[in-house]
Amino acid sequence: MSLRQSVTYLVQARRRGFGSLCISGGEPTTHPHILQVVAAGRRLGFSVIRILSNGFRLAEPDFAGRLARAGLNSVMLSLHSHLPEMQDKLMGVPGAYEKCMKAIVNLSGLRIPLRISCVINRLNYRQLPEIARLLIRLRQRGVRAYSYTYSVYEGQMWKNRELFVPLSEVVPYLNRAMEIFERQRAPLPYLRLIPYCFVPRYVSCVGMDEYTRAVDVTGIERNSWDAVSETRSKPEACRRCVYYARCPGLETSYLSLWGSGEIKPLARFSLLADAPERPMEVL
Numbered sequence: 001m002s003l004r005q006s007v008t009y010l011v012q013a014r015r016r017g018f019g020s021l022c023i024s025g026g027e028p029t030t031h032p033h034i035l036q037v038v039a040a041g042r043r044l045g046f047s048v049i050r051i052l053s054n055g056f057r058l059a060e061p062d063f064a065g066r067l068a069r070a071g072l073n074s075v076m077l078s079l080h081s082h083l084p085e086m087q088d089k090l091m092g093v094p095g096a097y098e099k100c101m102k103a104i105v106n107l108s109g110l111r112i113p114l115r116i117s118c119v120i121n122r123l124n125y126r127q128l129p130e131i132a133r134l135l136i137r138l139r140q141r142g143v144r145a146y147s148y149t150y151s152v153y154e155g156q157m158w159k160n161r162e163l164f165v166p167l168s169e170v171v172p173y174l175n176r177a178m179e180i181f182e183r184q185r186a187p188l189p190y191l192r193l194i195p196y197c198f199v200p201r202y203v204s205c206v207g208m209d210e211y212t213r214a215v216d217v218t219g220i221e222r223n224s225w226d227a228v229s230e231t232r233s234k235p236e237a238c239r240r241c242v243y244y245a246r247c248p249g250l251e252t253s254y255l256s257l258w259g260s261g262e263i264k265p266l267a268r269f270s271l272l273a274d275a276p277e278r279p280m281e282v283l
């Protein structure tokens, strides 16, 4: 996409009332016009200008500084393991962990608020408690929010489907990780794409029922509920669940792979007063 086209999309989005710009897809920091796009976002008055990144280029202090001066004011980094060799393996690049840590130091020095996204897969799900300890330590480095995100069963992930792991196997490790956040009195992570019934004690961390408005580069406007619901379905058992109306269910490809036997419909709402605190910031 040319710079002119990108700026035209930004102008149209501002005219339609959108105030946050999130640049993702592939690796945005390698786009030849990323600095100009961020600068255009600032000129047009987007209050949040965020990129989703693997952190490789942000490990270069000069590049991170130029992006900050152009107007970047939020970054979400992918960090999938506390073990350097595992992060390198999952990112497919030697040195990926080290670069991510350098990016965190650079962005923290530039006072750019950081978010971390950890995608759960077969190689890292047993490490979720150790990853929790790392995320808590990284709060001292400017990390404001973090999420455990369940894998999406499409695109690049579908090609690597040997990495898929059923949610029922993940849950014991996820619960142990959540208990570490609680014990250390750290804000809880946001749990993305994990239905309520798998984490009944932490339903306040699940954001399946959000209705954030968004417009993509094609100009199509969708709320986040529609976007998530498109690829999901609810098996018959879900009809007995009190979260039925708030939950888009499980991905249809997930159900075709693992079936619906793991679903345990919830008989009552978890009262927020009884539940742990919500995450400090929704990602």
Ligand code: SF4
Pocket (backbone or CB within 6 Å): 195, 196, 197, 198, 234, 235, 237, 238, 241, 242, 243, 244, 247, 248, 249, 250, 263, 264, 265, 266
């Ligand atoms: S509606 Fe179905 S998938 Fe969603 S929380 Fe309830 S039982 Fe689970």
